[in-house]
Amino acid sequence: MYNQYDDIVNRLNQDRLWDFPGGVHPPEFKTLSNQKDIARIPMPAKLYVTVKQHIGVEGNLVVEVGDRVLKGQALTRSSNPFSVPVHAPSSGTVTHIGPHVSAHPSGIKELSVEISTDEFEKWIELNPILDYQQKPKAQIVEAICNAGISGMGGAGFPTHIKASPKKDVEFLIVNGVECEPYISSDDRLMREHAWQIRQGIDVLVHLLSPKMVIVAIEDNKPEAIEAMQVACQENAKYRVVSIPTKYPAGGEKQLIQVLTNREVPGRGLPIDVGVIMHNVGTCYAIADAIFSGKPLIERVVTLTGEAFKRPQNVWAPIGTPISHLLEFGQYREHKQRQAKVIMGGPMMGFDVINADVPVVKITNCILAPSAAEVAEPGPEQPCIRCSACADACPASLLPQQLFWHSKAKEYDKAQDYNLFDCIECGACAYVCPSEIPLVHYYRIAKSDIRNQQHEKDQADKARERFEARKARLEREQKEREEKHAKAAEARRQAMSEKGSDAKDKIAAALARAKAKKQGTASDAASTEDAASASVTKTPESSQTVKQDKVAAAIARAKAKRAAAKAQLSETPDAVPAQPEAQEKPSEVKKEKVAIAIAKAKAKREAAKAARAKELDKQSTETVTAEPTSKEDSKVNAKSDKDTKVAAAIAKAKAKRQLQKAQQEAPVAEGKSAPKPSSAKKATKPAESKQQETPELTAAQIRKQKVEAAVAKAKEKNLQAKAKRDAAKKAKLQAQSEKDEN
Amino acid sequence: MTIFAALISIGIMALVFGAILGYAAIRFKVESDPLVEQIDEILPQTQCGQCGYPGCRPYAEAIANGDDINKCPPGGEATIKNLADLMGVEPKPLDEAHGSEDVKKVAFIREDECIGCTKCIQACPVDAIIGAAKHMHTVIEDECTGCDLCVDPCPVDCIDMIPLTQTTASWRWQLESIPVKQVS
Numbered sequence: 029m030y031n032q033y034d035d036i037v038n039r040l041n042q043d044r045l046w047d048f049p050g051g052v053h054p055p056e057f058k059t060l061s062n063q064k065d066i067a068r069i070p071m072p073a074k075l076y077v078t079v080k081q082h083i084g085v086e087g088n089l090v091v092e093v094g095d096r097v098l099k100g101q102a103l104t105r106s107s108n109p110f111s112v113p114v115h116a117p118s119s120g121t122v123t124h125i126g127p128h129v130s131a132h133p134s135g136i137k138e139l140s141v142e143i144s145t146d147e148f149e150k151w152i153e154l155n156p157i158l159d160y161q162q163k164p165k166a167q168i169v170e171a172i173c174n175a176g177i178s179g180m181g182g183a184g185f186p187t188h189i190k191a192s193p194k195k196d197v198e199f200l201i202v203n204g205v206e207c208e209p210y211i212s213s214d215d216r217l218m219r220e221h222a223w224q225i226r227q228g229i230d231v232l233v234h235l236l237s238p239k240m241v242i243v244a245i246e247d248n249k250p251e252a253i254e255a256m257q258v259a260c261q262e263n264a265k266y267r268v269v270s271i272p273t274k275y276p277a278g279g280e281k282q283l284i285q286v287l288t289n290r291e292v293p294g295r296g297l298p299i300d301v302g303v304i305m306h307n308v309g310t311c312y313a314i315a316d317a318i319f320s321g322k323p324l325i326e327r328v329v330t331l332t333g334e335a336f337k338r339p340q341n342v343w344a345p346i347g348t349p350i351s352h353l354l355e356f357g358q359y360r361e362h363k364q365r366q367a368k369v370i371m372g373g374p375m376m377g378f379d380v381i382n383a384d385v386p387v388v389k390i391t392n393c394i395l396a397p398s399a400a401e402v403a404e405p406g407p408e409q410p411c412i413r414c415s416a417c418a419d420a421c422p423a424s425l426l427p428q429q430l431f432w433h434s435k436a437k438e439y440d441k442a443q444d445y446n447l448f449d450c451i452e453c454g455a456c457a458y459v460c461p462s463e464i465p466l467v468h469y470y471r472i473a474k475s476d477i478r479n480q481q482h483e484k485d486q487a488d489k490a491r492e493r494f495e496a497r498k499a500r501l502e503r504e505q506k507e508r509e510e511k512h513a514k515a516a517e518a519r520r521q522a523m524s525e526k527g528s529d530a531k532d533k534i535a536a537a538l539a540r541a542k543a544k545k546q547g548t549a550s551d552a553a554s555t556e557d558a559a560s561a562s563v564t565k566t567p568e569s570s571q572t573v574k575q576d577k578v579a580a581a582i583a584r585a586k587a588k589r590a591a592a593k594a595q596l597s598e599t600p601d602a603v604p605a606q607p608e609a610q611e612k613p614s615e616v617k618k619e620k621v622a623i624a625i626a627k628a629k630a631k632r633e634a635a636k637a638a639r640a641k642e643l644d645k646q647s648t649e650t651v652t653a654e655p656t657s658k659e660d661s662k663v664n665a666k667s668d669k670d671t672k673v674a675a676a677i678a679k680a681k682a683k684r685q686l687q688k689a690q691q692e693a694p695v696a697e698g699k700s701a702p703k704p705s706s707a708k709k710a711t712k713p714a715e716s717k718q719q720e721t722p723e724l725t726a727a728q729i730r731k732q733k734v735e736a737a738v739a740k741a742k743e744k745n746l747q748a749k750a751k752r753d754a755a756k757k758a759k760l761q762a763q764s765e766k767d768e769n
Numbered sequence: 770m771t772i773f774a775a776l777i778s779i780g781i782m783a784l785v786f787g788a789i790l791g792y793a794a795i796r797f798k799v800e801s802d803p804l805v806e807q808i809d810e811i812l813p814q815t816q817c818g819q820c821g822y823p824g825c826r827p828y829a830e831a832i833a834n835g836d837d838i839n840k841c842p843p844g845g846e847a848t849i850k851n852l853a854d855l856m857g858v859e860p861k862p863l864d865e866a867h868g869s870e871d872v873k874k875v876a877f878i879r880e881d882e883c884i885g886c887t888k889c890i891q892a893c894p895v896d897a898i899i900g901a902a903k904h905m906h907t908v909i910e911d912e913c914t915g916c917d918l919c920v921d922p923c924p925v926d927c928i929d930m931i932p933l934t935q936t937t938a939s940w941r942w943q944l945e946s947i948p949v950k951q952v953s
Contacts (some may be wrong), residue, residue: 128939131938134940136936136937138936138937170801471942472941472942476941478913486914487812489912490814490815492913493807493895493896493912494824494825494895497896498893
């Protein structure tokens with residue numbers, strides 16, 4: 029698999045190391061800044077603390093504009109494990125929260141907290157964990173996280189994640205290589221604070237329990253090596269190793285290769301080969317967090333380059349604007365052909381956009397080279413395929429192939445050449461005789477690929493959501509249809525279960541509605557034909573009563589039609605019938621008695637029906653007063669129906685008797701025929717008229733009858749037409765009702 | 770004689786291979802049209818319908834059946850180029866009848882003006898708007914494809930299309946910042 033632990037230890041015991049491929053030896057320029065102690069600078073008036081200073085997720089702000097903050101107070105908080113907080117580097121007031129130019133090559137503004145500092149620099153209450161060995165590891169890891177410590181070597185990976193690995197750790201490597209030219213911040217830190225770095229290592233050893241600790245320092249820093257050796261001599265597990273100076277030996281993968289000859293897989297992490305690496309600055313910060321409880325609020329920054337009059341290392345509070353550091357280092361712009369301040373080293377750094385860019389946790393150097401130091405980059409010339417870049421590449425890539433494909437935007441091919449294993453160290457561009465800015469091409473290609481990947485992910489997500497939505501809409505449609513089908517089925521079933529009852533109710537309701545509509549029309553007609561036996565009753569508000577009326581009207585109409593028919597056929601015989609009647613008075617008398625009996629019967633029944641109807645009317649009137657109670661009205665409708673039926677029976681009886689009487693004595697027919705019907709209609713005048721009739725004497729009756737017959741015949745001839753119309757109307761209505769039923 | 774032997778042997782081999790190929794064509798038949806899948810992969814999945822089809826997949830199917838490849842404004846020239854490569858046709862300029870290429874935007878609801886009519890929710894092809902009737906709606910920025918379809922249905926015109934701002938994560942190194950001088 030990879031080099032065994034014992035082999036590595038043996039080799040280290042012999043002071044022999046491995047090597048990584050490629051690498052370059054640029055001039056170091058370290059003495060420019062590493063001769064003086066790390067200086068304290070005056071606190072800047074304003075600090076711009078960028079909220080996101082590490083790889084991972086930013087926390088949520090817990091301060092507001094106007095809040096007073098103390099030195100070391102947390103400004104953000106998050107429960108996300110990939111998040112570390114940022115802290116106020118000094119006491120003061122939060123004067124602004126908003127986008128501020130960021131320490132990024134683009135200079136794009138990012139969310140920052142602006143703190144106006146005061147002169148007190150009052151600390152928040154600190155909680156050191158002096159007896160860390162007695163505390164659970166989780167508590168120490170949490171303390172490291174809460175101190176806001178992220179890798180200070182350059183990548184800014186949250187330290188607490190690297191301090192709690194899931195796998196066994198064989199080697200803990202403390203990286204003090206600092207291979208990039210000019211930078212000397214780690215060098216000075218090791219020289220001055222070796223003991224505290226060792227304390228930090230102790231904490232990490234407690235957490236990680238590695239088999240061996242290697243402190244790796246390039247051999248161009250003998251003072252630092254010595255200081256670390258002194259600090260670590262008590263513990264046999266700790267080994268300070270001096271490694272040959274070669275750029276980029278400080279790269280994580282390169283250093284692992286140098287010390288163990290193990291190669292970190294392309295998409296893997298050092299822990300995959302049993303190694304954890306921490307920067308010396310990180311170790312120092314851990315010691316600060318555990319033994320004094322101080323969060324990470326300042327770091328060593330190298331101010332270097334010949335454009336600085338006083339190049340040296342300083343303790344810069346996080347969020348210090350570059351301008352403040354330039355002022356402290358006495359930056360002389362006239363030394364440069366054009367203003368050029370680099371954040372980071374000459375190989376991997378970037379030009380700052382302006383002097384407001386703040387110091388962040390990974391800022392290790394501010395480089396202001398003079399015109400003499402850094403040659404103006406010449407014009408880019410065509411690649412001559414000299415392969416010098418391939419020789420220099422520490423990751424064993426083929427830089428010229430990557431260059432071709434990146435330039436031609438053939439990104440899939442560039443990825444075939446493992447573009448993402450490029451650590452952007454700049455060694456290839458450094459050796460390129462054609463002065464091609466190779467790393468820039470790779471960076472463009474990488475960001476393009478990342479953006480494309482992001483877009484593709486978004487597109488996939490959009491497709492997924494689109495399809496999910498389509499499926500959902502279809503499903504909902506189907507469900508709706510099913511529901512409707514089910515409801516219809518239920519309705520059908522309910523109908524068939526309730527049978528004619530429900531059907532009747534519906535029919536009755538329909539008929540009622542219709543009757544109401546036609547009621548007004550027939551009412552008008554009835555008022556016009558007031559003289560005739562009214563087809564419909566006097567207008568009434570109740571629907572049910574109207575329905576009764578309709579039914580009664582139908583019956584009446586039928587009766588009348590029959591009567592009219594009989595009359596029509598009999599009228600011509602009416603006059604000659606009279607003498608016949610006079611001829612047989614006894615018979616007539618007999619008949620009269622029979623008629624009277626029939627009439628009385630009819631009257632009795634009519635009165636009964638009228639009484640019932642009166643009651644019904646009352647009840648229906650109360651019901652119509654509260655139209656909301658449908659059921660009541662239905663019940664009433666039913667009882668009405670009963671009465672209707674009773675009335676109809678009575679009517680039929682009366683009619684039958686009348687017809688009988690008529691057949692016996694056709695003369696009497698005319699008068700009696702309309703009477704029962706009008707009685708049934710519960711019209712009082714008809715009743716009173718009926719009541720009068722039997723009281724009349726036989727002679728009077730006869731006289732009246734004759735008169736009435738004559739008048740009636742006349743009247744009927746006149747009104748037959750109107751009656752027929754009314755009858756037709758009623759018949760039509762009945763027909764439509766029947767249809768609906 | 771040798772000629773006949775050669776003819777016969779080659780003929781037999783042709784038959785054998787023909788049988789194998791014929792069997793393979795049936796045995797390893799691919800059900801769906803892989804071309805449609807490939808085209809769908811290239812399309813930006815905005816689901817905006819500017820091409821005249823109800824979504825990206827229907828357009829992919831249309832392209833597979835011979836429709837023009839230059840009807841996708843959100844995809845722009847890059848998509849046309851990819852489609853041209855895939856289909857083996859010449860890239861054409863974007864058909865202006867279907868709209869012009871624009872910067873990527875996302876919908877934004879001015880929330881104090883929203884009346885909660887849910888019309889935009891129904892219009893959104895990717896369910897990127899959340900809210901309920903008579904309650905304020907809002908757009909999930911990450912899910913919004915910038916298709917514009919929610920803007921028209923809004924009865925109070927409270928939806929804006931805002932261009933995506935560049936962040937340090939989406940920032941692209943600029944070659945122009947490198948002093949590249951062409952040597953003649």
